[in-house]
Amino acid sequence: MPMRIGRAGHDIDGVFTWALEPSAPFAFEPGQFNMLYAHGVGEVPISISGDPNDFSSLHHTIRVVGNVTEALAALEAGDEVGVRGPFGSTWPLAEASGQDVLFVAGGLGLAPLRPAILSVLTRRSEFGQVTIIYGARSPTDILFRAELERWRGRFDVTLEAIVDHSGTDWYGPVGVVTRLVAEAEIEPEYCVAMLCGPEIMMRFTARELEQRGLEPSQIWVSLERSMKCGVGLCGHCQLGGTFVCKDGPVYRYDRVASKLLLRGL
Amino acid sequence: MQCSPGSQSVLDAGGFERLLALLRSDGFVLVGPIARDGAIQLSAITGIEDLPRGVGDEQSPGRYRLRPREDDALFGWAVPSQPWKKQFLPSRLDLVHIRRKGSALEVEPAAAEANPIAIIGARPCEVAAMRVQDGVLRDGPHPDSDYAARREAAFVLAVNCGTPSGTCFCVSMDTGPRAKAGFDLAATELMEPNHRFLIEVGSDAGARVLERVAATPATDGDIAAAADLVAGAAQKMGRALDNKGLTERLLGNLEHPRWDDVAERCVGCGNCTLACPTCFCTNVEDSSNLGGDVATRTRTWDSCFALDFAYIHGGSVRPTLRARYRQWLTHKLATWVEQFGTSGCVGCGRCITWCPVGIDLTVEAGAVGEARG
Ligand SMILES: Cc1cc2nc3c(=O)[nH]c(=O)nc-3n(C[C@H](O)[C@H](O)[C@H](O)COP(=O)(O)OP(=O)(O)OC[C@H]3O[C@@H](n4cnc5c(N)ncnc54)[C@H](O)[C@@H]3O)c2cc1C
Ligand code: SF4
Ligand code: SF4
Ligand code: FES
Numbered sequence: 001m002p003m004r005i006g007r008a009g010h011d012i013d014g015v016f017t018w019a020l021e022p023s024a025p026f027a028f029e030p031g032q033f034n035m036l037y038a039h040g041v042g043e044v045p046i047s048i049s050g051d052p053n054d055f056s057s058l059h060h061t062i063r064v065v066g067n068v069t070e071a072l073a074a075l076e077a078g079d080e081v082g083v084r085g086p087f088g089s090t091w092p093l094a095e096a097s098g099q100d101v102l103f104v105a106g107g108l109g110l111a112p113l114r115p116a117i118l119s120v121l122t123r124r125s126e127f128g129q130v131t132i133i134y135g136a137r138s139p140t141d142i143l144f145r146a147e148l149e150r151w152r153g154r155f156d157v158t159l160e161a162i163v164d165h166s167g168t169d170w171y172g173p174v175g176v177v178t179r180l181v182a183e184a185e186i187e188p189e190y191c192v193a194m195l196c197g198p199e200i201m202m203r204f205t206a207r208e209l210e211q212r213g214l215e216p217s218q219i220w221v222s223l224e225r226s227m228k229c230g231v232g233l234c235g236h237c238q239l240g241g242t243f244v245c246k247d248g249p250v251y252r253y254d255r256v257a258s259k260l261l262l263r264g265l
Numbered sequence: 266m267q268c269s270p271g272s273q274s275v276l277d278a279g280g281f282e283r284l285l286a287l288l289r290s291d292g293f294v295l296v297g298p299i300a301r302d303g304a305i306q307l308s309a310i311t312g313i314e315d316l317p318r319g320v321g322d323e324q325s326p327g328r329y330r331l332r333p334r335e336d337d338a339l340f341g342w343a344v345p346s347q348p349w350k351k352q353f354l355p356s357r358l359d360l361v362h363i364r365r366k367g368s369a370l371e372v373e374p375a376a377a378e379a380n381p382i383a384i385i386g387a388r389p390c391e392v393a394a395m396r397v398q399d400g401v402l403r404d405g406p407h408p409d410s411d412y413a414a415r416r417e418a419a420f421v422l423a424v425n426c427g428t429p430s431g432t433c434f435c436v437s438m439d440t441g442p443r444a445k446a447g448f449d450l451a452a453t454e455l456m457e458p459n460h461r462f463l464i465e466v467g468s469d470a471g472a473r474v475l476e477r478v479a480a481t482p483a484t485d486g487d488i489a490a491a492a493d494l495v496a497g498a499a500q501k502m503g504r505a506l507d508n509k510g511l512t513e514r515l516l517g518n519l520e521h522p523r524w525d526d527v528a529e530r531c532v533g534c535g536n537c538t539l540a541c542p543t544c545f546c547t548n549v550e551d552s553s554n555l556g557g558d559v560a561t562r563t564r565t566w567d568s569c570f571a572l573d574f575a576y577i578h579g580g581s582v583r584p585t586l587r588a589r590y591r592q593w594l595t596h597k598l599a600t601w602v603e604q605f606g607t608s609g610c611v612g613c614g615r616c617i618t619w620c621p622v623g624i625d626l627t628v629e630a631g632a633v634g635e636a637r638g
Binding site: 229 | 519569582
């Protein structure tokens with residue numbers, strides 16, 4: 001379970017990415033997460049943000065928000081961290097095969113989608129149109145900016161980014177991510193949409209996509225809940241008759257929509 | 266005498282004592298009911314002299330007391346104040362010690378105590394609750410190994426019910442007053458004309474022990490007397506829960522005004538979750554030694570009534586008592602069925618008895634979805 005941090009890199013303010021070095025090949029499916037343990041402080045769920053075809057290096061992208069993430073941020077390359085996983089459900093790449101794929105990410109939500117995006121790009125010919133829509137608070141909050149630029153440079157990918165508040169180095173659109181969703185070129189019958197970001201952003205995006213003609217069963221979302229065990233034993237992540245750690249975090253939207261539309265479930 | 270699952274025999278009080286002694290000599294720690302501090306509690310026991318002789322109980326919403334019985338029954342009360350779950354899911358358990366050596370981490374499992382326990386006198390609803398917890402903690406894709414080991418090692422002697430309390434409703438939940446499965450031996454305590462126990466064998470382990478106690482075969486009279494006793498108990502249920510269409514009614518009324526009403530009475534103490542034999546939620550805490558190089562991860566019981574239970578960045582997912590009570594009740598009675606194929610409630614009545622403000626889930630469940638009158 002302990003794993004060495006190979007590389008630790010700063011991404012944007014308050015966010016860093018690790019490349020861990022598993023002692024044995026580490027296989028996972030896009031959308032899954034690990035429980036990461038900071039010695040003496042605690043353990044938190046963090047999505048895997050790296051390439052699923054790379055078994056020798058395990059990536060996590062982490063935002064510092066509280067005790068455990070602060071303690072993780074204090075670790076350096078060479079230190080060991082506790083890792084349990086991979087856990088949870090996966091992005092529907094099999095279902096998406098042969099279809100157009102639409103990724104909609106908000107803020108740090110790009111990290112859990114990245115393994116799915118990398119998989120789709122690796123097997124690019126199996127999919128129709130690939131569209132990535134990304135929304136961030138401001139230009140300095142754009143995660144993986146260099147990689148987004150690279151993806152945008154490809155002829156077989158459409159990438160649109162938007163920020164809530166512009167800054168000096170921003171010439172793109174300003175506003176909420178749903179604006180780009182409303183304008184995206186999609187063929188509703190042949191599209192699988194994968195959404196990751198704040199719950200409110202996913203709700204509004206899903207609503208926009210439904211207005212564009214997608215069925216809720218063509219939309220997938222990744223949910224965040226409190227998690228202590230990661231394996232369906234502790235009850236913290238209960239959502240209706242499911243455990244988000246085990247039945248999620250990735251859900252088909254029609255299976256959770258009613259739960260997300262009601263407060264406090 | 267030859268015993269096998271399903272067979273029935275009779276032990277007198279001396280035979281029952283021999284049975285307990287045999288279990289002890291087989292290496293089991295006996296855990297059973299005792300009368301202490303005005304309540305039936307669960308404790309390590311050595312034999313029948315520790316059991317609550319001639320004691321009954323009275324339970325109603327928010328109220329519990331012991332009362333003397335007119336006979337010398339040992340199991341003449343309804344359910345003990347505490348559930349049995351801590352025998353299998355301890356309220357505090359050290360999981361691992363993690364040592365930091367320079368930049369490396371070393372994980373050692375925390376040593377588990379190995380003594381198998383014999384449960385003496387679990388009620389049918391409580392045996393049913395053990396099976397409900399098995400469904401959550403043992404039978405899924407990631408079993409809790411500590412729970413599974415404790416459960417596997419344990420011997421379960423159930424005792425059927427003759428004197429239900431005012432908060433019991435096992436008949437509604439189909440879990441009692443007679444244990445149908447999930448035990449090694451099930452006893453029915455009979456007082457007339459003489460003190461004896463009809464013993465039903467539920468497993469090979471139960472049969473093997475019973476064969477060594479020299480039980481006598483049950484007569485038709487013994488069997489009829491035991492059947493009468495539990496049939497009488499079934500008539501004396503303190504409460505009832507109308508299960509028909511319950512799941513749909515609760516989940517179809519998540520915004521019903523009754524949730525606001527109960528939220529005004531509930532104080533969020535979490536007593537109901539502590540007292541409930543099926544509630545399984547836990548937290549894990551870290552503590553460190555003085556030098557900070559050895560951290561211990563300890564699992565503790567948790568409650569969905571705690572405000573920080575569902576905390577994520579940005580706040581609690583269930584910030585109001587209305588949301589937390591609704592979560593508890595709908596999980597017990599509705600979403601549990603979706604998730605595990607059984608109700609999460611076995612009708613033991615503890616959450617009603619031990620609620621400081623006397624909230625009664627059978628009443629709340631009945632009122633949710635009712636037209637306001
Ligand atoms: C499946 C899944 C995948 C995830 N993937 C990622 C990922 O890839 N990257 C990532 O960065 N994060 C991810 N997260 C979120 C991450 O798990 C949390 O940010 C992390 O658990 C925070 O832990 P912490 O100890 O640092 O913060 P905590 O101390 O738990 O604090 C979290 C927030 O809640 C507040 N808070 C906590 N307790 C209280 C309280 N009692 N009262 C008031 N406020 C309180 C804190 O102030 C803080 O804002 C994921 C979560 C899930 C469920
Ligand atoms: S919900 Fe109440 S009555 Fe049902 S099993 Fe739990 S404590 Fe007993
Ligand atoms: S229902 Fe009663 S026992 Fe449960 S949290 Fe509310 S006040 Fe406490
Ligand atoms: S995190 Fe423990 S049940 Fe999901």
